[in-house]
Amino acid sequence: xxxxxVNAGSSSxxxxxxxxxxxxxxxxxxxxxxxxxxxxxxxxxxxxxYSKETELKDHKAAIELVLSLLTDPELGxxxxxxxxxxxxxxxxxxxxxxxxxxxxxxxxxxxxxIVEINPLHGPPAISGFKGCKAVMPDVVHVGVFDTSYxxxxxxxxxxxxxxxxxxxxxxxxxxxxxxTSHRFVCAEACKLIGNKDAKIITCHLGNGSSITAxxxxxxxxxxxGFTPNDGVPMGTxxxxxxxxxxxxxxxxxxxxxxxxxxxxxxxxxxxxVSGVSSDCRDIDAAAEAGxxxxxxxxxxxxxxxxxxxGSYVAEMNGVDALVFTAGIGENNKxxxxxxxxxxxxLGIKIDEEINMNGPRGEILEITAxxxxxxxxxxxxxxxxxxALDTLALATK
Ligand code: ADP
Numbered sequence: 001x002x003x004x005x006v007n008a009g010s011s012s013x014x015x016x017x018x019x020x021x022x023x024x025x026x027x028x029x030x031x032x033x034x035x036x037x038x039x040x041x042x043x044x045x046x047x048x049x050y051s052k053e054t055e056l057k058d059h060k061a062a063i064e065l066v067l068s069l070l071t072d073p074e075l076g077x078x079x080x081x082x083x084x085x086x087x088x089x090x091x092x093x094x095x096x097x098x099x100x101x102x103x104x105x106x107x108x109x110x111x112x113x114i115v116e117i118n119p120l121h122g123p124p125a126i127s128g129f130k131g132c133k134a135v136m137p138d139v140v141h142v143g144v145f146d147t148s149y150x151x152x153x154x155x156x157x158x159x160x161x162x163x164x165x166x167x168x169x170x171x172x173x174x175x176x177x178x179x180t181s182h183r184f185v186c187a188e189a190c191k192l193i194g195n196k197d198a199k200i201i202t203c204h205l206g207n208g209s210s211i212t213a214x215x216x217x218x219x220x221x222x223x224x225g226f227t228p229n230d231g232v233p234m235g236t237x238x239x240x241x242x243x244x245x246x247x248x249x250x251x252x253x254x255x256x257x258x259x260x261x262x263x264x265x266x267x268x269x270x271x272x273v274s275g276v277s278s279d280c281r282d283i284d285a286a287a288e289a290g291x292x293x294x295x296x297x298x299x300x301x302x303x304x305x306x307x308x309x310g311s312y313v314a315e316m317n318g319v320d321a322l323v324f325t326a327g328i329g330e331n332n333k334x335x336x337x338x339x340x341x342x343x344x345x346l347g348i349k350i351d352e353e354i355n356m357n358g359p360r361g362e363i364l365e366i367t368a369x370x371x372x373x374x375x376x377x378x379x380x381x382x383x384x385x386x387a388l389d390t391l392a393l394a395t396k
Pocket of ligand 1 (some may be wrong): 206207208235278279280281282326327328332
């Protein structure tokens with residue numbers, strides 16, 4: 001079966017078409033500036049990329065264009081849209097939906113009801129789905145939710161120590177994000193160590209970062225919370241801070257809730273501390289050139305990642321494997337080295353030579369000889385995970 005995976009953002013729509021018999025990506029691309037003007041970039045393996053600026057008034061128009069390219073006699077990869085057996089939609093937030101599900105009216109109504117706790121990702125993901133359903137009404141549409149990996153967490157891990165009524169009234173709890181990525185790399189790590197019941201810590205470190213602890217294939221804790229702004233400091237998000245700092249900043253700086261939210265989400269993290277950039281590469285270059293705050297930014301990032309890893313080892317009473325993934329996790333060797341230094345008490349020790357010189361873009365084991373914890377770099381593949389879930393539900 002061929003499966004289309006769609007990931008709709010506020011003004012963008014990413015797509016990948018998989019042939020599930022071979023696992024091959026037949027085509028993938030990106031629609032940008034939806035609702036503003038519009039641009040599409042369409043890629044096929046071994047062929048020249050195609051790119052065009054064209055009006056995309058909404059997500060429905062974007063998906064119509066995607067389908068016309070996928071079936072185009074020259075640029076296409078299928079003879080007709082009928083060859084596409086199902087569509088998988090990525091949802092960053094599925095509230096308390098516990099697993100990937102066929103998107104029927106009931107699921108859609110629930111997703112619409114939780115837009116208030118997911119104002120950034122919810123509306124575009126829903127309009128991406130509606131647009132796609134209108135264009136492809138006869139195939140199965142599946143929702144894959146980043147949050148559902150965490151449905152296995154116990155209340156002690158997801159209830160905040162706030163008045164309990166706030167959870168009951170407003171559903172304020174830890175949800176966790178990036179679940180599809182953590183689920184994918186965790187499953188790969190279990191295969192690599194030959195133990196599906198293992199205790200695994202997965203570090204998804206990108207522009208947004210989260211760390212997840214999994215035992216026996218089930219997530220037990222994760223660093224992101226009610227929103228994706230908790231845990232590790234990120235490109236522009238602060239991650240975990242003393243919550244009382246927030247009203248204090250509002251008072252001292254005279255900020256509204258929307259303004260302080262912007263400060264915490266868009267002006268903090270690596271950008272806020274360094275004053276240089278939200279991108280690790282720029283921060284490394286500045287630190288190398290002697291910028292003290294850039295060097296401090298890296299120290300803060302390393303310190304916080306270490307703290308979370310340590311707390312999860314304590315929570316799980318051990319760890320069998322540690323995994324690094326996403327933009328920073330897969331590419332920033334120095335950060336991996338610094339995080340894994342001085343962790344031999346926990347059994348974590350990496351081979352610094354392999355870590356520094358091993359190939360990129362593929363699975364790399366960086367465990368030092370004799371270390372009791374296996375450490376890996378595993379490229380994430382959320383889209384393939386979405387395609388697998390979609391296939392399973394479409395062929396049930
Ligand atoms: P997103 O969360 O937006 O998907 P990514 O996973 O692409 O983000 O991660 C972006 C981060 O990854 C940036 O901080 C960037 O510096 C880092 N990164 C990406 N590629 C490299 C690279 N080749 N070397 C070092 N860092 C990289």
